[in-house]
Amino acid sequence: MSKLEFSTFKCFGCTLKGKKKVWGQGNYKNKVIFIGEAPGANEEKFGKPFIGRSGNLLNIMLGEAGIDRELFYVTNVVKCRPYNNRKPRVNEISWCERLLKLEIAKIKPYLIVTLGSTATNVILPNSKSMKLIVGKINKIKIDSYLYLVFPIYHPSYVLRGGIGSEEYLNLFLSLKKVICGIYLTQYRRLRWLISEICGK
Numbered sequence: 001m002s003k004l005e006f007s008t009f010k011c012f013g014c015t016l017k018g019k020k021k022v023w024g025q026g027n028y029k030n031k032v033i034f035i036g037e038a039p040g041a042n043e044e045k046f047g048k049p050f051i052g053r054s055g056n057l058l059n060i061m062l063g064e065a066g067i068d069r070e071l072f073y074v075t076n077v078v079k080c081r082p083y084n085n086r087k088p089r090v091n092e093i094s095w096c097e098r099l100l101k102l103e104i105a106k107i108k109p110y111l112i113v114t115l116g117s118t119a120t121n122v123i124l125p126n127s128k129s130m131k132l133i134v135g136k137i138n139k140i141k142i143d144s145y146l147y148l149v150f151p152i153y154h155p156s157y158v159l160r161g162g163i164g165s166e167e168y169l170n171l172f173l174s175l176k177k178v179i180c181g182i183y184l185t186q187y188r189r190l191r192w193l194i195s196e197i198c199g200k
């Protein structure tokens with residue numbers, strides 16, 4: 001597990017300034033990143049993204065789709081837990097978005113998986129509603145690099161009954177196909193990785 005920390009980043013105007021930061025973690029060399037919204041209580045306590053109820057559901061879905069979470073990098077749009085677990089405010093998102101862009105610039109991922117509307121709206125600012133783009137490959141240029149983006153609902157949306165778990169799992173099965181498609185064209189030389197993830 002590697003963390004990407006940008007400790008010199010200045011958070012001057014953010015209303016969450018001074019709170020504990022939960023940095024993105026995971027294997028970023030495999031060039032697939034998952035982006036959620038913000039840390040919750042457990043994430044803040046243990047300093048790791050997606051380890052509460054939402055993280056548990058994410059792990060289950062990835063596991064059932066045959067995707068090993070440990071092989072990829074997981075982060076959030078906002079690195080500090082908003083007070084009372086509320087949704088991050090515009091001010092917080094716009095400050096912390098700069099950190100996210102630093103992470104993306106460092107990793108230059110082949111695929112960005114956005115989990116939920118907050119992450120999707122940050123990465124695909126002109127996107128239509130989640131329903132229209134979820135489970136589809138979108139393209140976006142960030143600082144002159146073209147990225148592929150695959151939006152999926154946030155696990156908390158599923159926990160609230162937004163969609164059923166079978167429909168949710170289908171998105172992860174589609175995601176696996178997308179990852180394998182990318183690896184087979186861009187990452188052929190890493191045969192062990194293709195074999196590990198795609199069973200080939």
Ligand code: SF4
Binds near residue numbers: 011014019079
């Ligand atoms: S949410 Fe982001 S910008 Fe705001 S204080 Fe935390 S790290 Fe800094």
